[in-house]
Amino acid sequence: MPYLPVIGLGAVSSAGYGVKKAYAAVADGAGCLTSLSVFDSGLKQVPLCGQVPEKPEIRLGAEVPDATTGFALWAAKEALIDITDLKGLRLGVVLATTVAGMTRSELFFRELRDKPEFVRHAGVFLAHHEPTATTGVVARQVGALGFHTLSTACSTGLHAVGMAKRLIEQGVYDVCLAVGSDALSILTVRGFASLMLIDFDGCKPFDKRRVGISLGEGAGALLLASPEAAAKLGREAVGYVAGWGASADCHHMTAPHPEGRGARMAVEKALAEAALAPSDIGLIAAHGTATPDNDVSEIKAMRAVFEKLPPFCSMKGTLGHTLAASGTLEAVCALRALRDGVIPATAGFEELDEAIGAAPSGRATAELRFVLKTSFGFGGNNAAVVLAKERRL
């Protein structure tokens, strides 16, 4: 399979709007987690979260149905910036989301419980609860021909990248946006709290003291193109998508396989598609959620693939865990790191965990040619993508 050019990037994150801000924060391991203020979660302790500092409608200058849609739209538009004419090329959108319009649904359910007459607002509720509604808005605003909506929890973003790659290779589209977007919501904050998977003081990926995640919100967008389409649009590649791998743990609905079996399979598939040996990988941009189970099983999986573990990092101490957005948002930052030869710092990490037996790198420079990005989700869902700096000869 050829490496597919990425010709545009977009990001909305706890660092603000734009790829530049997200990447700078990630590279430095900056602390961008703040006390949850988007809504009152009702929890006794207010958790630190990766909140987007400004509402998307302010940045877009127009109303949006909900924050998930707004973030997705902003990131998509940044990825398409300066492309005023698609020159007859067929644009597709593959959008990843788990939350979609849930923030509206929460208002609906809250009101409906006390006021049965609130049912008259059902049309607005249903229209935005369906994840396809989010994709429909983005597709319409960017002038896409067609679109697809994926929802596989925290692994979704990388599946969107893989699907976009394949749809271009099959000739369905000439250019395709892979967008992941999720807003903070009561459902996810309370849900992860009920599973006792939140670190209220801020997550500590791969650290001995880690107790759970910090939720985040935002969006990441990668604009993929066939080489011919990239040339027609006059856009240079900012990097390449070399391979995608997907698998299922078949183990547990929420806990990862203890030996990282499924994660290993996904990584091996991505490497195989990229026609690379494990030793070619210069950096692993890990899922690194900071839950006690994830970080152990993820490193076990990597040890099973890599004879010598490459440098690795987690971006979640800076961005929070942005769920379906995490794959694309972190892939955007990984592509920038690849270009600059930077191994990002891992915010929150201080103390080595003997159970993991490896520490993420601090910020460093390195000659990078290939980066592995991983994402794992509920249902034992695994995804891996290999990003390349240069086109395969």
Add this chain to the structure above:
Amino acid sequence: MKYLPILSAAMVEPARESAWADEVPAKMKRRDPRIWQLAMVAANRAIQAASVRPKSIVAGTALGALDETRGYLDGVFKDGFGSPRNFIASVHNSMAGKLAVEFGIDGPNLTVCEGQNSFASCLVAASVLDSGDFPALVLVVDENIELLRRIVPHLSNQCREFLSETWSEAAVAFVAGAPGPKSAPCLAALGPRRSEGVEPCALCAQLASELGLDASIVAPLSRTSDSFVKPAVCACERYTSSQKGDHLIGSYSPTADAAALVLLCV
């Protein structure tokens, strides 16, 4: 266009089939959401009929386990605590994850949420898998729950046209082989495509012409899209009744304002 050979198909329609619940494994009956149970029975029937274990799963659902979402939020808003079980089940892909665990399917596990276009979008998603990931279980499921029955009368006219009050629910499962040339029986899909103001039936006809097929054989949208699952139900019925020839099944999602087309060759 990728053509997925059909190895088997099965369906559960609770409105027509009261005994389906007898096939739900006892441990699922006790604790798992009804929508998972519907999916489990349809998947099991299709897998048994195909006599092969799929290597991957592509599931489609418009609203997923909406009752679980509501149950969780009701718990939070009323009692200050939601059940973790409700939360886990509320995640759209939890159903496909459950099927992977139960059947030991360790390949790609995708969930598509495309409203009425979910079946078409599932087929497109399945077509991007590697040939080694086949056979694939392609499954579409949505429920008719009390909440939906309450809110349908309050939907906009456009939504009501495509979501009738006689809302149907079903789980439909196909086991599909690796994509190949068009050869009956097989499935393929085009879209979803933005309508851009084009009337849904006209858009489906346009998609049919892109396939070089006669638009007049598109099944009327008024019959096939009056619930999220109807396009898949329609395909399953035509396949199992061995209606020979090409069948085009249109779908339209008013929330996304997009249409899609499924081609079933029997």
